[in-house]
Amino acid sequence: MARKPEQRNFCRMCAKASMEEFEALLEESLNIDTPQEGSVVKGKVIAIEAGQAIIDVGYKMEGRVELKEFANPGEAPEIAIGDTVEVYLDRVENARGEAVISRDKARREEAWDRLEKAYEKEERVEGAIFGRVKGGFTVDLGGAVAFLPGSQVDVRPVRDAGPLMGLKQPFQILKMDRRRGNIVVSRRAILEESRAEQRAEVIANLSEGQVVDGVVKNITEYGAFVDLGGVDGLLHVTDMAWRRVNHPSEILSIGETVKVQVVKINKETHRISLGMKQLQADPWDTVEAKFPINSVHKGRVTNITDYGAFVELEAGVEGLVHVSEMSWTKKNVHPGKIVSTSQEVDVMVLEIDTAKRRVSLGLKQTMRNPWEVFAETHPVGTVIEGEVKNITEFGLFVGLANDIDGMVHLSDLSWEQRGEDAIQNYRKGDMVKAAVTEVDIDKERISLSIKALDADTFSDAVDGVKRGSVITVEVTAIEDGGIEVDYNGMKSFIRRSDLSRDRAEQRPERFQVGDKVDVRVTNVDSKTRRLGVSIKAREIAEEKEAVEQYGSSDSGASLGDILGAALKGQGDN
Secondary structure (H helix, E strand, O other): OOOOHHHHHHHHHHHHHHHHHHHHHHHHHHHHHOOOOOEEEEEEEEEEEOOEEEEEEEOOEEEEEEHHHHOOOOOOOOOOOOOEEEEEEEEOOOOOOOEEEEHHHHHHHHHHHHHHHHHHOOOOEEEEEEEEEOOEEEEEOOOOEEEEEHHHOOOOOOOOOHHHEOOEEEEEEEEEEOOOOEEEEEOHHHHHHHHHHHHHHHHHOOOOOOEEEEEEEEEOOOEEEEEOOOOEEEEEHHHOOOOOOOOHHHOOOOOOEEEEEEEEEEOOOOEEEEEOHHHOOOHHHHHHHHOOOOOEEEEEEEEEEOOEEEEEEEOOEEEEEEHHHOOOOOOOOOHHHOOOOOOEEEEEEEEEEOOOOEEEEEOHHHOOOHHHHHHHHOOOOOEEEEEEEEEEOOEEEEEOHHHOEEEEEHHHOOOOOOHHHHHHHOOOOOEEEEEEEEEEOOOOEEEEEOHHHOOOHHHHHOOOOOOOOEEEEEEEEEEOOEEEEEEOOEEEEEEHHHOOOOHHHOOHHHOOOOOEEEEEEEEEEOOOOEEEEEHHHHHHHHHHHHHHHHOOOOOOOOHHHHHHHHHHHHHHO
16 A cells, blocks of 8 residues: 555654664764773773783773783782773774773873872882883882982992892882873982981980990991991091001901990981990000100001101000101101111100100111211221212212211312312212311211322421511512512512512512512411512511611611611621
């Protein structure tokens, strides 16, 4: 039966309405049941195969997750069919028609939410170190990976982090940036906080002067750290023994149990200073009795410096031998060239200052003064032989016995030559003979003379001659400025102005070589070896004598008459 047009239109309307309703219901169903990509959803494990868990995340959507994503670092995965788990939905469908899901990302999202809350509240978080990277380690914080710098692993450098790997322990979050995915944690902060509490408790039970047992934990160049039962104290190298300790390892070893005294406690910094030598008698209490001034003792050289050497007299008592007290003869030599470390030497106690804990020692005082020895064995006039060690502008230095020198001054080199000329005849290394002329022990000087070995021709020549004497000389040369004369082999020169009292007679040419002339001695200079003579001085002296002899009468005679009479009298003689 054919339908009417009205019936056909009604059927179309009904069909259209049903289709729209179905689409609406379908869309509503999709909006309600289909999870949103990029979110964490719950799913049910429906199968485990080929190392993967197959998870139904709803609306007939299934995805696969590697079993290792359900395991903590170093542990086996804990999952079974029927378990409900949270996963992260990356995509609704991949090329195989499966949902792309991840357990790791779900744990990471959950972990970041949890860690951000802990970071805001400054709470500790639990994690496990599972890997090593440049500069530190990686830590699993229950889904989020954090960086643990090497400096934040422990309060002291860790040589082997193996025992810490995979171990669940608390950490403190130092920094985190979710956008960049960066988290920095510290294990050291936890330890320091715990140690601070423990330290405060231990320190509260300690007092200065208390003697306790401790275990050596670490040794450095400047001391050792000793564990006093949860708190460390510093045993400085200077407080280990009264004697000098070059390095703490000389008397201590790590793990050793030692008895120490609490020297000082800083309540603010919680630092504890310890001492071992304080438990022993102070050797300085008996220093003055054991080592009186000027006493000689045997000691061991412990240290050498630019200014001297330290010598240990007994354990804990050291004295300084200053460089000036090391040798009588080696004045400008480094102490290391006189003594050596660990060498045993004899020293004399020069001074003790117990307040400053100082002892001044002398090394050279244990040996005789070489200048005293020389003075005893070489009196003035003794002839010695030695090597020319040095030549200076004022003389020669000659090496003598016991590393001492004697000096020959320029004036003691030659009778005939000036010192400046005579010194040119000598070279370093020459062997010379000389006579001892003086020994000054206090100034440590020995004066020598080479010319003293020869006769003094000048002294022999002028023996008995003194200033004012009249002597007879022989003319040996005539020059424009005067004449040269000889007296017992000694040459002198009479200048033109000294040839006569009368200016008209001051002519050198009136003399001839070989003439004998009486002259008056005006100067005898042994130092310059010169004899000064003058004819004019003789004439003036004679005139003065004549006046004194003949001018004492009251005859009224003139000076000319007196001189004439005097000359006549000389002529008669």
